[in-house]
């Protein structure tokens with residue numbers, strides 16, 4: 107018996123592309139070198155559609171849909187760049203900057219930050235919204251790492267990598283809306299939590315929110331690509 | 344053709360933007376044939392002139408005096424540039440915002456002082472409750488993020504502006520650059 111491969115064809119930015127039936131529009135776009143900005147998505151982790159930066163337009167729908175959560179469909183027509191999308195993406199970035207305290211010049215991630223580089227690539231030169239300036243904690247209780255909530259964008263990559271890949275599930279989210287916070291265990295200090303000290307969360311954090319105490323100042327490149335490699339090696343076993 | 348009247352202004356910043364501006368070195372001489380520096384902390388003019396073509400404003404708005412100045416500058420300037428992250432985003436001066444002005448003054452003038460602790464209330468201007476970027480007070484025509492923006496960024500931006508063109512600032516610099 108032969109099983110018919112589940113292949114779908116769709117159009118992204120006028121380009122005809124084919125995809126596996128369970129793929130997302132984001133995956134297919136990336137395979138075809140079509141750039142869609144993302145923050146919460148990371149290859150190797152489940153998708154949650156939290157940041158909304160990957161919004162795309164789908165023909166015959168008024169809604170903007172996050173590409174990382176959008177399954178391909180036969181005959182689908184997707185647009186990844188338009189004036190409307192540019193406007194929303196810029197506004198989302200501005201909301202992220204205004205929500206907490208991002209002082210790039212003195213941030214451990216300056217020059218190595220996905221939020222910062224996205225802002226630049228999306229043409230953001232200033233934030234039109236008033237800054238909220240919340241008073242937020244820095245948790246330096248861990249022997250090796252620091253969590254600075256001033257820089258957190260609630261992408262939950264740390265939560266997912268710790269639960270899905272490390273299997274420790276130290277991180278979680280508490281609170282609602284702008285008051286949401288990532289926490290370790292049941293809001294214990296990180297240094298007193300059940301953390302295994304593997305450092306995966308630090309490597310996948312796109313901003314300066316999680317950092318390594320051993321790194322000085324701006325010298326903090328992250329290497330989230332370890333995740334694809336790790337998954338590959340595990341699958342090979 | 345009359346030369347462009349250029350002003351540079353120093354509000355609540357560290358002067359790093361002005362230092363970076365000076366880092367253009369000999370390129371400043373090439374540019375200087377195209378503008379008159381009519382107001383700047385680099386020269387000794389006391390009064391902001393009535394009509395300025397381009398003003399580069401360094402620093403956030405932090406005190407009642409900054410606020411008064413920026414309104415005056417805006418009124419008398421055709422093209423106002425927010426220069427550097429303090430002017431553009433608040434940056435380091437705005438790090439006091441989460442704590443509130445009272446706590447900051449207390450920290451600086453009483454908690455850390457052994458002799459005659461007192462919060463100054465004459466001559467020095469009163470602080471605003473929050474440090475804010477320039478565009479939250481007046482309209483800004485161009486933003487040059489960076490802490491500080493590099494001399495190369497200044498050179499490209501000024502060359503383009505003096506030639507009557509609009510530079511693509513985003514490709515030259517970013518927040519924290």
Ligand code: SF4
Pocket residue numbers: 207208209210211213214215216217219220221222257313314315518519
């Ligand atoms: S986390 Fe990124 S955007 Fe935020 S202050 Fe640090 S470098 Fe800037």
Ligand code: SF4
Pocket residue numbers: 267268272274275276277300301302303304305306307308
């Ligand atoms: S370092 Fe700790 S908190 Fe971070 S992923 Fe590893 S176990 Fe989880």
Ligand code: SF4
Pocket residue numbers: 257258259260261262263264265288307310311312313315316
């Ligand atoms: S700490 Fe980093 S990885 Fe975790 S939610 Fe915040 S920004 Fe994302």
Ligand code: FES
Pocket residue numbers: 143144145146147154155156157158159160161172173174175
């Ligand atoms: S990457 Fe799709 S919503 Fe964040």
